[in-house]
Amino acid sequence: MPSENLLIILGATASGKTKLAVSIADELNAEIISADSRQIFKGMDIGTGKDLAEYKIGESQIPYHLIDIVNAGEKYNVNVFKEDFYQALTTITQKNKLPVLCGGTGMYIHALLQNHELTAIPKNEELREKYRELDQIQLQNILKQYPKEHTAHVDLSSVKRLTRAIEIAAYLKDHKLKPVVRPTLNPLVIGLQSDVEIRRDRIIKRLNYRLDNGLIEEVETLISNGVDPAVLTFYGLEYKFMVSYLQNEFDLAFLREKLSIAICQFAKRQMTFFRKMEKDGVKINWLNTDQDFELLKSTSIRLIDANFKK
Known part of the structure; x- marks a missing residue:
């Protein structure tokens, strides 16, 4: 079975992954596969940072996969993700397009690159x-x-x-695991990183914007639609803190302060996981997002041209 080129753009939260992935996809006529463990859920938009408007550049709608595919409250795991990923990969490559895997859920990405069949156990x-x-x-x-x-x-x-x-x-x-025949991946991994203080500032500004523009109402709607608050707490920090806030455990000022700290700590853990991936043999080409965006994009394009020679 021939190997399939796969561009992967990863990074911590608020690193600008989607913006870069969409811009590259627009230029190369590619399609995006989300590697985000929460954006799969319908109705969980603001808290997961879907930013679906970013997938449109001018009149061009960039195709994306594995977003809004599961109802909020349902279960999803890395093994199901792998099955969905390979279906999306086949759909894209049959069109002779480049698949771009974009997200910050390191466990999902690592499972693909290391071919962790043990996730099925x-x-x-x-x-x-x-x-x-x-x-x-x-x-x-x-x-x-x-x-x-x-x-x-x-x-x-x-x-x-x-x-x-x-x-x-x-x-x-x-038990014995039955071997699963899958396409061989030829990955190019681009990692986005930035100065810690700049990342912290981005996280706080983004959180405040979301709190002021519908995050509270989003969680209220999910609960009113029957999603168990106890289940929501497992869908990430934003939902965990929002449930506590709606249950009057603390006020909005406390929410802003403590949630921003928690998200910054989460971003640090994401970077730690990516470094662990490198120790496991995954080559990540790190680019700094503090530079001019067009320079970031052109550097990425050069890496793609060098690694995916036709």
Whole structure:
């Protein structure tokens, strides 16, 4: 099966990923696939930063995929994302167009690049409850009891990842994964980064704009339409804080302050994950978004031309 070119544009929240992806797609007649774990949900627009107006440049509507495909409140995970991604990839490549994967959900992107078939292994709630109180050392000792071929590439850095590793090893002890034939990807990864203070300023300005332009009403509408507030809290910081605000746990001034801090901390964690991807062998071409946008775009185009030679 021939390899498929795939441009990936990743970065922390408020890094300008969508603007760059849309501009490149407009110039190269490409289509965008979203790699955002929340923009898949219908009715969750402001809090997830869909900014669908950005997908139109002049009279041109840039085609996008994996946005607004699931009702708010439904479940979605990385394995379902992979299936949806490959369907979108086939749709785009059959038109002889370049697919542009754009988003900040590092786990989704990494699963594609590393071909993590283990994401298909289901959760084992009984096992998770059994090991819920154990620390990292105890979990590492349990993991050692399983065959090395099932644990060789495990990240031992957190209780959550160790528990998942044990869950996977336990499953593989009694089951075999059926190999899935997928297109081979030829990826070019462009990462967007900026000065921390500039990023912080962008995050705060964007949050204040969203709070003043419908975010509160959006969450109220979701709840009135039957989405469980407890479920909303799992859809990201904006929704978690908004639910608490609507339940009168704090006032608007406190919301602005604490949510902006939390989002800045989240952006830092996103960058940490991307650095981990690099340690796992993913080559990321980092570009600074503090520069002139046209220069950022032209640099990106040169990278694309150099890597996707016809």
